[in-house]
Amino acid sequence: MRIPRIYHPAPLTVGTVLALGDDAAHHVSRVLRMTVDAPIALFDGSNHVFAARLTRVDKKGVEATVLATQMEDRESLLHLHLGQVMSRGEKMEFTIQKSIELGVNVITPLFSARCGVKLEGERLEKKLQQWHKIAIGACEQCGRNRLAEIRPAMTLEAWCAEQEAGLKLNLHPRAQQSINTLPLPAHGIRLLIGPEGGLSAEEIALTANYGFTDILLGPRVLRTETTALTAITALQVRFGDLG
Template sequence: MKPRFHCSTTLAGQTLLVLPPGAARHVQVLRMQPGDALTLFDGCGGEYAATIERMGRSDVTVQLGAHSSIEREAARPVHVAVGMPANERMDWLVEKATELGVASIQPLMTAHGVLRLAGERADKKRTHWQAIAIAACEQCGRNRVPLVHPVRAFAAWIDSPPIDDAERFVLSLAEGAHQIRSLRDDPASASLRGACVLSGPEGGLSAVEEQDAIARGFAPLTLGPRVLRAETAALAALALLAST
């Protein structure tokens, strides 16, 4: 696969383009040269073949070719709302969720969550996670970058409509929760436009949070008898729901 780079500017075919600073630095780090081929995408859908025309000290000019409408999105759009795991596990979750085709990610502060973010620190973390999603798209071939939403407290988020026209699920260990495998055998599931899955942090959602979600239309869903780590549970649910 040719090297792929995301451009923050809107692209147009058959034009000369000076790459944005981030993409230009990436090209220079790879020691690419005039005449080398690459692929560019702007996140609006599809991708462009391109050829390096000029390498400057800090700038790179490319010739854009034709637009290709190819997409590599999941069969079903799945939005993940997750109680943020601590340390670098949220970074890993964002990267792998992007590779698996997540439509958007909503970081949440929950009762059992260790990570607490607000103000400038929350904004910096969101920018950091969005950059991880972009890099994952460059690596895996996606041409649409999933949106990482601003960090929100669970209570504020659950009172607003999570995702329009999407079936809602909350991961649960409670008896009576639906088996996620049963959704794959439900013919009605294939007609759904999308899904929103809510997953807790280390320690899971509190009993009150889970009940609040159920009261707002989130169906309790189980991944099976094993207790998974917070980031593993969210990714397993995403992988299964996105392929139904």
């Protein structure tokens, strides 16, 4: 049986006994039906994995004792920051989950002129919390020991205006340049993926003003969630740790 991996939000130390959070405790006790003495693997975002054993499983909670630790670096050498204009329904959740499996380090949800998602206030905050849980689950599943960051949502222009070193890319169906012609990025990549209806002409001009390079993936028009994962995969193959 595969040893389950659990994220713990506080720093871990060998020899300590800790109580698992509500979601983790429910997963261990109710979903996996694990019992006392069962082994689990914990990670706290420090790029280490901690071997642990369950020492308490009951209605009041689940506790584990940390037994040993070692560094397990599964991070790509390519730092990827995805700016994703929010998509409807489960498409955004799918994009977040799979992008993290592919090695994206930071995801910023964006609002644009043709964004089909209208969220604000409490509804937006709940959605961000949901996406954070999806990020945790993706890291638990794929073996990453650093937690990918889900940033607060912001407007497209505010995100483009941020000062961040690195190559800035915008997917455009009429671009002249491809990923294979890009130079090796010295400080990572900032990748913009537009909405289902595409960026407006004004927004495309705005990205150019902020130093973004338009790139083309191929001759076919891809859905927004397909575009994100295809571009990330191609960038990881060319500059990162895939292939």
